[in-house]
Amino acid sequence: MTLPAFNFHEHGGLHADSLRAFLVHCARNSVSDIFLQGGGPLVVDLHGRKVRASEFRIEPPQLTRLMDDVFSEQIKGNLKAGKGVDRALQLTGDMYNRYGLERGESLRFRCNFVQATIGDYDMVPALTLRTIPTVIPELDELGLEEDLLPCLLPHKGLGLITGETGSGKSTLLASTYQYTARNDPDRKIVTAEDPIEFLLNFPDAILMPEQSQIGRDVASFAEHLRLTLRRAPGVIGVGEIRDPETLSGAIMNGQSGHLCLSTMHTNSPGETIPRALMLVPEDQREAMAWNLLSNLQYVITQRLLRTTDGKRQSVREYLVFDDEVKESLGQLKHTQWRNWIDNRLSERGERMSDKAWRMYQAGRIDRKELLTVISPREITRREAL
Template identity: 35%
Template structure:
């Protein structure tokens, strides 16, 4: 039987109503079956995602009141009123499995249309309790060498579900296990996904914080960290100007900072981060960002011919010479110059795609689906710009 023929039946009777016991049974089954996501929506059957493919696992459609009941099981009695007020809910959820094990989940709950009634969609992502060893992620040596430094900023980017959190957690595990690391690590996450309770460590320590539970925001987390003398700071996401400023400042003052962004290429990451600031200050922000940057990694997950998924990555190590080369460009040419540097000194996303196709691990449809994303391995032939400072087609906005 192939993974494409995977039977999506949980193997136990479908309940007439999801009480706590039934809910836990469903989630533990999902964990054991390598299901990545479970979606429950009012007036819809339960749907799970496994290796990027969706399967309904109930015949019955869930009642709106039933899904609201589950929001209270997961988050507490105030969940329905918070959802009715137009706020979504992000949280983590744990189910004990014996004396020394937990099944862990990341949960989002959002109000949705459900016919003539108010409804809710609950999206539950299964999380391995302990992150995988870095050596198991099949990273090329050049990339592994560009992930750990004494100080600076390392950005892991990609869309939701691309493995950013797993890669970051594997890096943190590597730092904890290194007997020569001597690193104090602080993480600020929303919510906490992987935990490190069972990761052996000799000369390293870690404290994890959940935004909204322990501290109000990522920016507040970075400010908090600077009063506690860490060597390594992990910030779940750098999305707004305040958080971007905080992580750059921390990286420029002797800390190794890891964070993420929802971008699809190395050049786009520069543009997106700088665009968070007012136009008249973007040149200065770009200079600060480049001063702090060590590496940007962009990652996607593609479906393989065996029914599983594989990571494809784009990355660039920002050496002093490359930073100078970018800063020497007029603003309208920054993205084009960075794209050129990825091709010449890093690795574009399409290089991994080409390698997977040549090895027969992805089919032509999957290749075409992702071929236009990220930096292209070969420059596309276009008419030359009118002058030395003119932007390339489609890049007139530069980093802003």
């Protein structure tokens, strides 16, 4: 897997504008992530594979100057103080087609800045930039299961999309918002994100979605949820549930007759409820568990697996919390819910491991990729059947 070469020499070397042009080049060639490290070469992630994108290395002072020129001079001060920075970068073309963008064309990147020790260098900047597609894919382009699509937009409650970093959670959320705007235009969409990734710019929408950025437009996800109830929302988006206040606010919004959509970093539907309950003090977990169960509509866990054709394919494990599921779980202690959920999905062959195994048997993924989902012992067991 190779990235078409970008000739920095033709652009006068590495400087602010040539870096911007390089980012556009990456976005045009299906790169998902770009890595810049003080003392290291440019490296990109192409369909889940790391590829070196430059012969030269970026000296730390040079990278600091690029941060000042392309982003903000404030970032280096934050890094020296031990504070990481998350923000979005937008590049827009002009009449001169700068950076390789047409006039009015825009590309966005989600950017993370930290200070680290890298090789022989101490206290140097490290940047990770994720390309954000300019076109939000349609839900049917994401290979969504037929029985899942009708369940994505219930009238109220809480829907969770979970998975590891880079698993496509934001893409699935954005596609769901787009589907809502087109098919249920009476539902006002309000979101809070950290930072804003996909721009929900739907020209044909009766009422455009309202997107707030944490730290710029609103202080926190919890504050966003508190303010949202007075904004006549239909669908409420929360970038991530990562503290007890946000969890409580999401449940409260669901109880108030709204649909709240959010994400968590969990690896299965069965793991999600216990992980959410870990956010609250132990003496509050039982009450929170029942509140969560009464409002939860679905949990979708997603992975992107590297396929043998050099690309990636999304694989999902999910559970819709319909009346039957809630009634069954309601007869158990909340500490037993994870096992019940895992067993139900296993009995139906709907675990992530089941789907990865079927992909392996069909030649869609190799054994190395299968091992990211299934243990060697489990592979041996399945091969013996």
